[in-house]
Amino acid sequence: MDSQLHIFFFPYMAPGHIIPATEMAKLFASRGCKATIISTPANAPHIHKAIESSTNLGLEIGVLPIRFPTQEVGLPEGCENANSVTGKEMEDKFFTAVTMLDQPLEQLLMEHRPNCLVADIFFPWATEVSAKFGIPRLVFHGTSFFALCAATNLFLHEPHKQISSDSEPFVIPNLPDEIKITRNQLPDYMKDESDSELSDFLKKVKESELNSYGVIVNSYYELEPAYADHYRNVLGMKAWHVGPTFLCNEEKKGNKAETGKQASISEQECLNWLDHKKPNSVIYVCFGSMANFDDAQLMEIAVGLEASGKQFIWVVKKGKHEEGVKEEWLPGGFEKRMEGRGLIVRGWAPQVLILQHQAVGGFVTHCGWNSTLEGVCAGVPMVTWPVSAEQFYNEKLVTQVLGIGVGVGAKKWARLTGDSLKREAIGKAVTLIMEGEKAEQMRCRAWALGVTASGAVKEGGSSYADLTALIEDLRLQRNGCGSK
Incomplete structure (x- = not known):
């Protein structure tokens, strides 16, 4: 019998899911497994680019196509990623398309017979499909133990239904x-x-999770030990922490900016700008790939940053600027006044490189889990501005449990467009994490967590050990010696 395990990875079609799943595939491949990522055609080029250096080093990572039924549900051709979705109607169509991927997945499993399927939480039918072939399915949420514990306890106890x-x-x-x-x-x-x-969908999600082989978590034990223990020992979930996944691949890939889309600013241009700044003097502002702010809110951010007096790099999503069209979201003469002090990146930025530069001393973030982890690993305190998904849970982890950030004051969950906040709140929060004794204490705590993150993924570290245990479990399962 071939001793090599073959693991399938099937991420939800959104950058915040595809990127960590791809990193996870590289991680398994670095430990001797064969890894295959299932991708729709439009998302495949980004994945191929992300795994290129790993495959050049001889790691076994491949990409298998799965057709996304855009035509059947009435989506535009090529609309295969959640960050292309605008509005509720498109979102409903996108989810309908996602539910139609069960039969194509079954076909791929039948043809290739992997030893394990790591499938996104948004594919609840994956547990049943993989069970037809006796293949263990691991659930990937793409979030923290803290958020998993919070969401599960809210689901179980429903305290929000007792509030007026x-x-x-x-x-x-x-x-x-x-x-x-x-x-x-x-x-x-x-x-x-x-x-x-x-x-009904949420019920299926919960049932598929309970009936799965277990949950794989992109986190590390030292970051949230009480919640890793709570999830496993109190809530009774079988789970393994193997992150931060992007740290696991750092040395092998050499290029920290190769995952995700092409950056709209060159790494060198960004680094040159930062090289001329003092340590901890720059605030980095980025709200991920999904969150949207209207022009009025972007104007408030601009004015708040200017009023803070701090140097900054601010990433603004594409779509907020078109060639030859006046940008209504910027105050008149803003970029001229901010020349040398502020850098606006329109589109995608090399976030990990920016955060890890010594000049960066703070991070204004939407609290998506990937960004939160990258901030923690860089040892920078955060201004938290959650928008949607599980981001309000992650905010509580950052501000209340870890004590490495301050909230900007976002009060309302929003599917696509972030909660409106005034310039004064933005400027005040930025100042709080960049100046004074409390800011320094947060920075020290964040730095210590970053050090433990590096240790967790090295041989002998907590995440390294958990991955070893998971691989061994899957070997035993394949050989008929394991139990669910």
Whole structure:
């Protein structure tokens, strides 16, 4: 029998899922496994680019195509990524297309018979499909243990249904720490009881997770030990932490900017700009690939940054600027006044490189888990501005549990467009993490967490050991010696 394990990775079609799943595939391949990433045609080129240096080093990583049924659901040709979705109608069509991937996945599993399927939480049918072939399915959420614990306890106990006001804080039950949240900060899908289709989907998600082989988590034990223990020992979930995945691949790939899309500014241009700044003097502002802000909110951010007096790099999504069109979201003469002090990146930025530069002393973030982890590993304190998904949970982890950030004051979960905040709140939060004794204490704590992150992925570290245990489990399962 061939001793090499073959692992399939099937991420949800969004950058925040594809990037860590690709890193995870490289991680398994670096430990002697054969890794195959399932991708729709439009997303495949980014994945091929991300794995190129690893395959050049001899690691066994491949990409298998799966057709995304855009035509069948009425989506534009090539709309195969969640960050191309605008509005509720398109989002519904996109999810309908996702539910139609079960049969193509079954066909791929039948043809290739991998030893394990790591499938995204948004594919609840993957557990049943893989079970037909006796293939263990691991669930990938792409978030923290803390968020998993918070979401699970809210699902189990439903305290938000006992609250009369959307803005009234209540305690999330059964957590190691007293964490308060409001109904406004919970995802729409937890509050909308009238949507029976959504309710059925969430039930299937939970059932598929409970019936799966286990959960793989892009985190490390030292970051959230109480919540890793709570998830496994109190909530009874079989789970392995193997992250931060991007650190695992850093030395092998050499180029920290190769995952994701092509940066709209050259790495060298960015680094040259930062090289002329003092240590911890620059604030980095970025809200990920999915969050949108209207022109009025972008104007508030611009004015808030200017008023803070701090140097900054600010990443603004493409679509907010067109050739020859006046940018209404910038104050008149803003870029001229900010010359040398502020750098606006329009589109995609080499985020890891920027965060790890010694000149960067703070990070304004939407609290997506990948960005949060990258901020932690860089040892920078954060201004938290959650928008959607599980980001309000991650904010609580950063500000209340870890004590390495301050909230900007976002109060409402939003599917696509972030909560509106005024320039004064933005400027104040930026100042709080960049100046004074409290800022220095947060920076020290963040730096210490960054050091433990590096240790976790090295041989002998907690994540290295958990991955070893998982691979061994899968070997035993393949040989008929394991148990679910």
